[in-house]
Amino acid sequence: MSLPPWMQPEVRRAFDPELIVQVTPLLRRITAPNPGMMTGPGTNTWLVGRDEVAVVDPGPDDEAHIQRVADAARGRIRWILVTHTHPDHSPGSRRLAELTGAPVLAHAIRLQGVSDREFRPDVTLDDGDRVHCGEFSLRALHTPGHAANHLCFLLEDEQVLIAGDQVMDKTTVVISPPDGDMQAYLDSLHRLKALGLKAIAPAHGRLLEEPERLLQRIIDHRMEREGMVLDAVRDGERMIPDMVRRIYVDVPQPLHRVAEGSVHAHLLKLRDEGHVLGDSRDGPWQLA
Numbered sequence: 001m002s003l004p005p006w007m008q009p010e011v012r013r014a015f016d017p018e019l020i021v022q023v024t025p026l027l028r029r030i031t032a033p034n035p036g037m038m039t040g041p042g043t044n045t046w047l048v049g050r051d052e053v054a055v056v057d058p059g060p061d062d063e064a065h066i067q068r069v070a071d072a073a074r075g076r077i078r079w080i081l082v083t084h085t086h087p088d089h090s091p092g093s094r095r096l097a098e099l100t101g102a103p104v105l106a107h108a109i110r111l112q113g114v115s116d117r118e119f120r121p122d123v124t125l126d127d128g129d130r131v132h133c134g135e136f137s138l139r140a141l142h143t144p145g146h147a148a149n150h151l152c153f154l155l156e157d158e159q160v161l162i163a164g165d166q167v168m169d170k171t172t173v174v175i176s177p178p179d180g181d182m183q184a185y186l187d188s189l190h191r192l193k194a195l196g197l198k199a200i201a202p203a204h205g206r207l208l209e210e211p212e213r214l215l216q217r218i219i220d221h222r223m224e225r226e227g228m229v230l231d232a233v234r235d236g237e238r239m240i241p242d243m244v245r246r247i248y249v250d251v252p253q254p255l256h257r258v259a260e261g262s263v264h265a266h267l268l269k270l271r272d273e274g275h276v277l278g279d280s281r282d283g284p285w286q287l288a
């Protein structure tokens with residue numbers, strides 16, 4: 001049996017939490033020590049700029065990690081940005097704000113499902129808002145889909161997208177209602193595809209090249225899965241776990257609970273389009 005990608009020794013070395021990795025001229029990466037099935041090699045905390053630093057996604061509340069981020073910026077952190085309030089992204093913002101006095105900026109929407117419930121931004125950001133200084137400019141893009149409060153940050157000077165959980169390296173992003181919305185996710189992908197990006201800096205994994213092709217591949221993959229969901233309902237499958245067993249044959253069993261969320265998200269989209277009838281994750285579905 002082969003190791004999952006995030007457990008392979010070369011990946012563990014590349015994402016060693018002690019490393020400060022210069023990824024582009026303006027971007028440095030420090031990865032939090034939280035590798036796992038849902039987080040890959042761990043959450044990437046991005047440091048933008050040198051003279052004045054914006055930190056994107058401080059990650060979990062891990063004292064050693066937050067200290068490493070603060071030390072790397074040498075007293076120059078001016079903004080703490082959060083892509084969304086999942087527990088592997090935002091909780092570290094409180095300690096980092098305490099250490100640096102920098103304000104925490106994030107979208108105002110509060111999530112309904114599993115999230116960092118104590119999170120309160122000092123400043124709320126909406127689509128199009130900018131954080132800028134002499135060295136760089138970051139534009140907030142509201143990209144719901146994975147989470148209703150999800151923001152990506154476009155580093156305009158390099159056309160690099162700091163993508164949070166919108167796109168992941170090697171794994172498929174979880175889209176699970178009520179906070180996840182498949183139509184919104186696809187809309188966000190199409191929008192990002194049109195930006196003329198040079199690279200994508202995800203919260204989990206390596207810097208991703210050829211963004212346009214990658215984004216199209218993700219869109220195609222989702223539409224293919226959706227076709228399979230609709231076929232399953234046509235063939236008389238009524239319950240989501242049965243659909244998952246049939247469709248996600250390439251996905252390990254422990255992830256099937258997660259896949260149920262994605263199938264639910266596809267079904268809600270298909271329902272809004274008039275193809276199927278149904279409502280909940282545990283209830284029956286049928287053709288419209």
Ligand SMILES: [Zn+2]
Nearest residue numbers: 084086146165
């Ligand atoms: Zn997330």
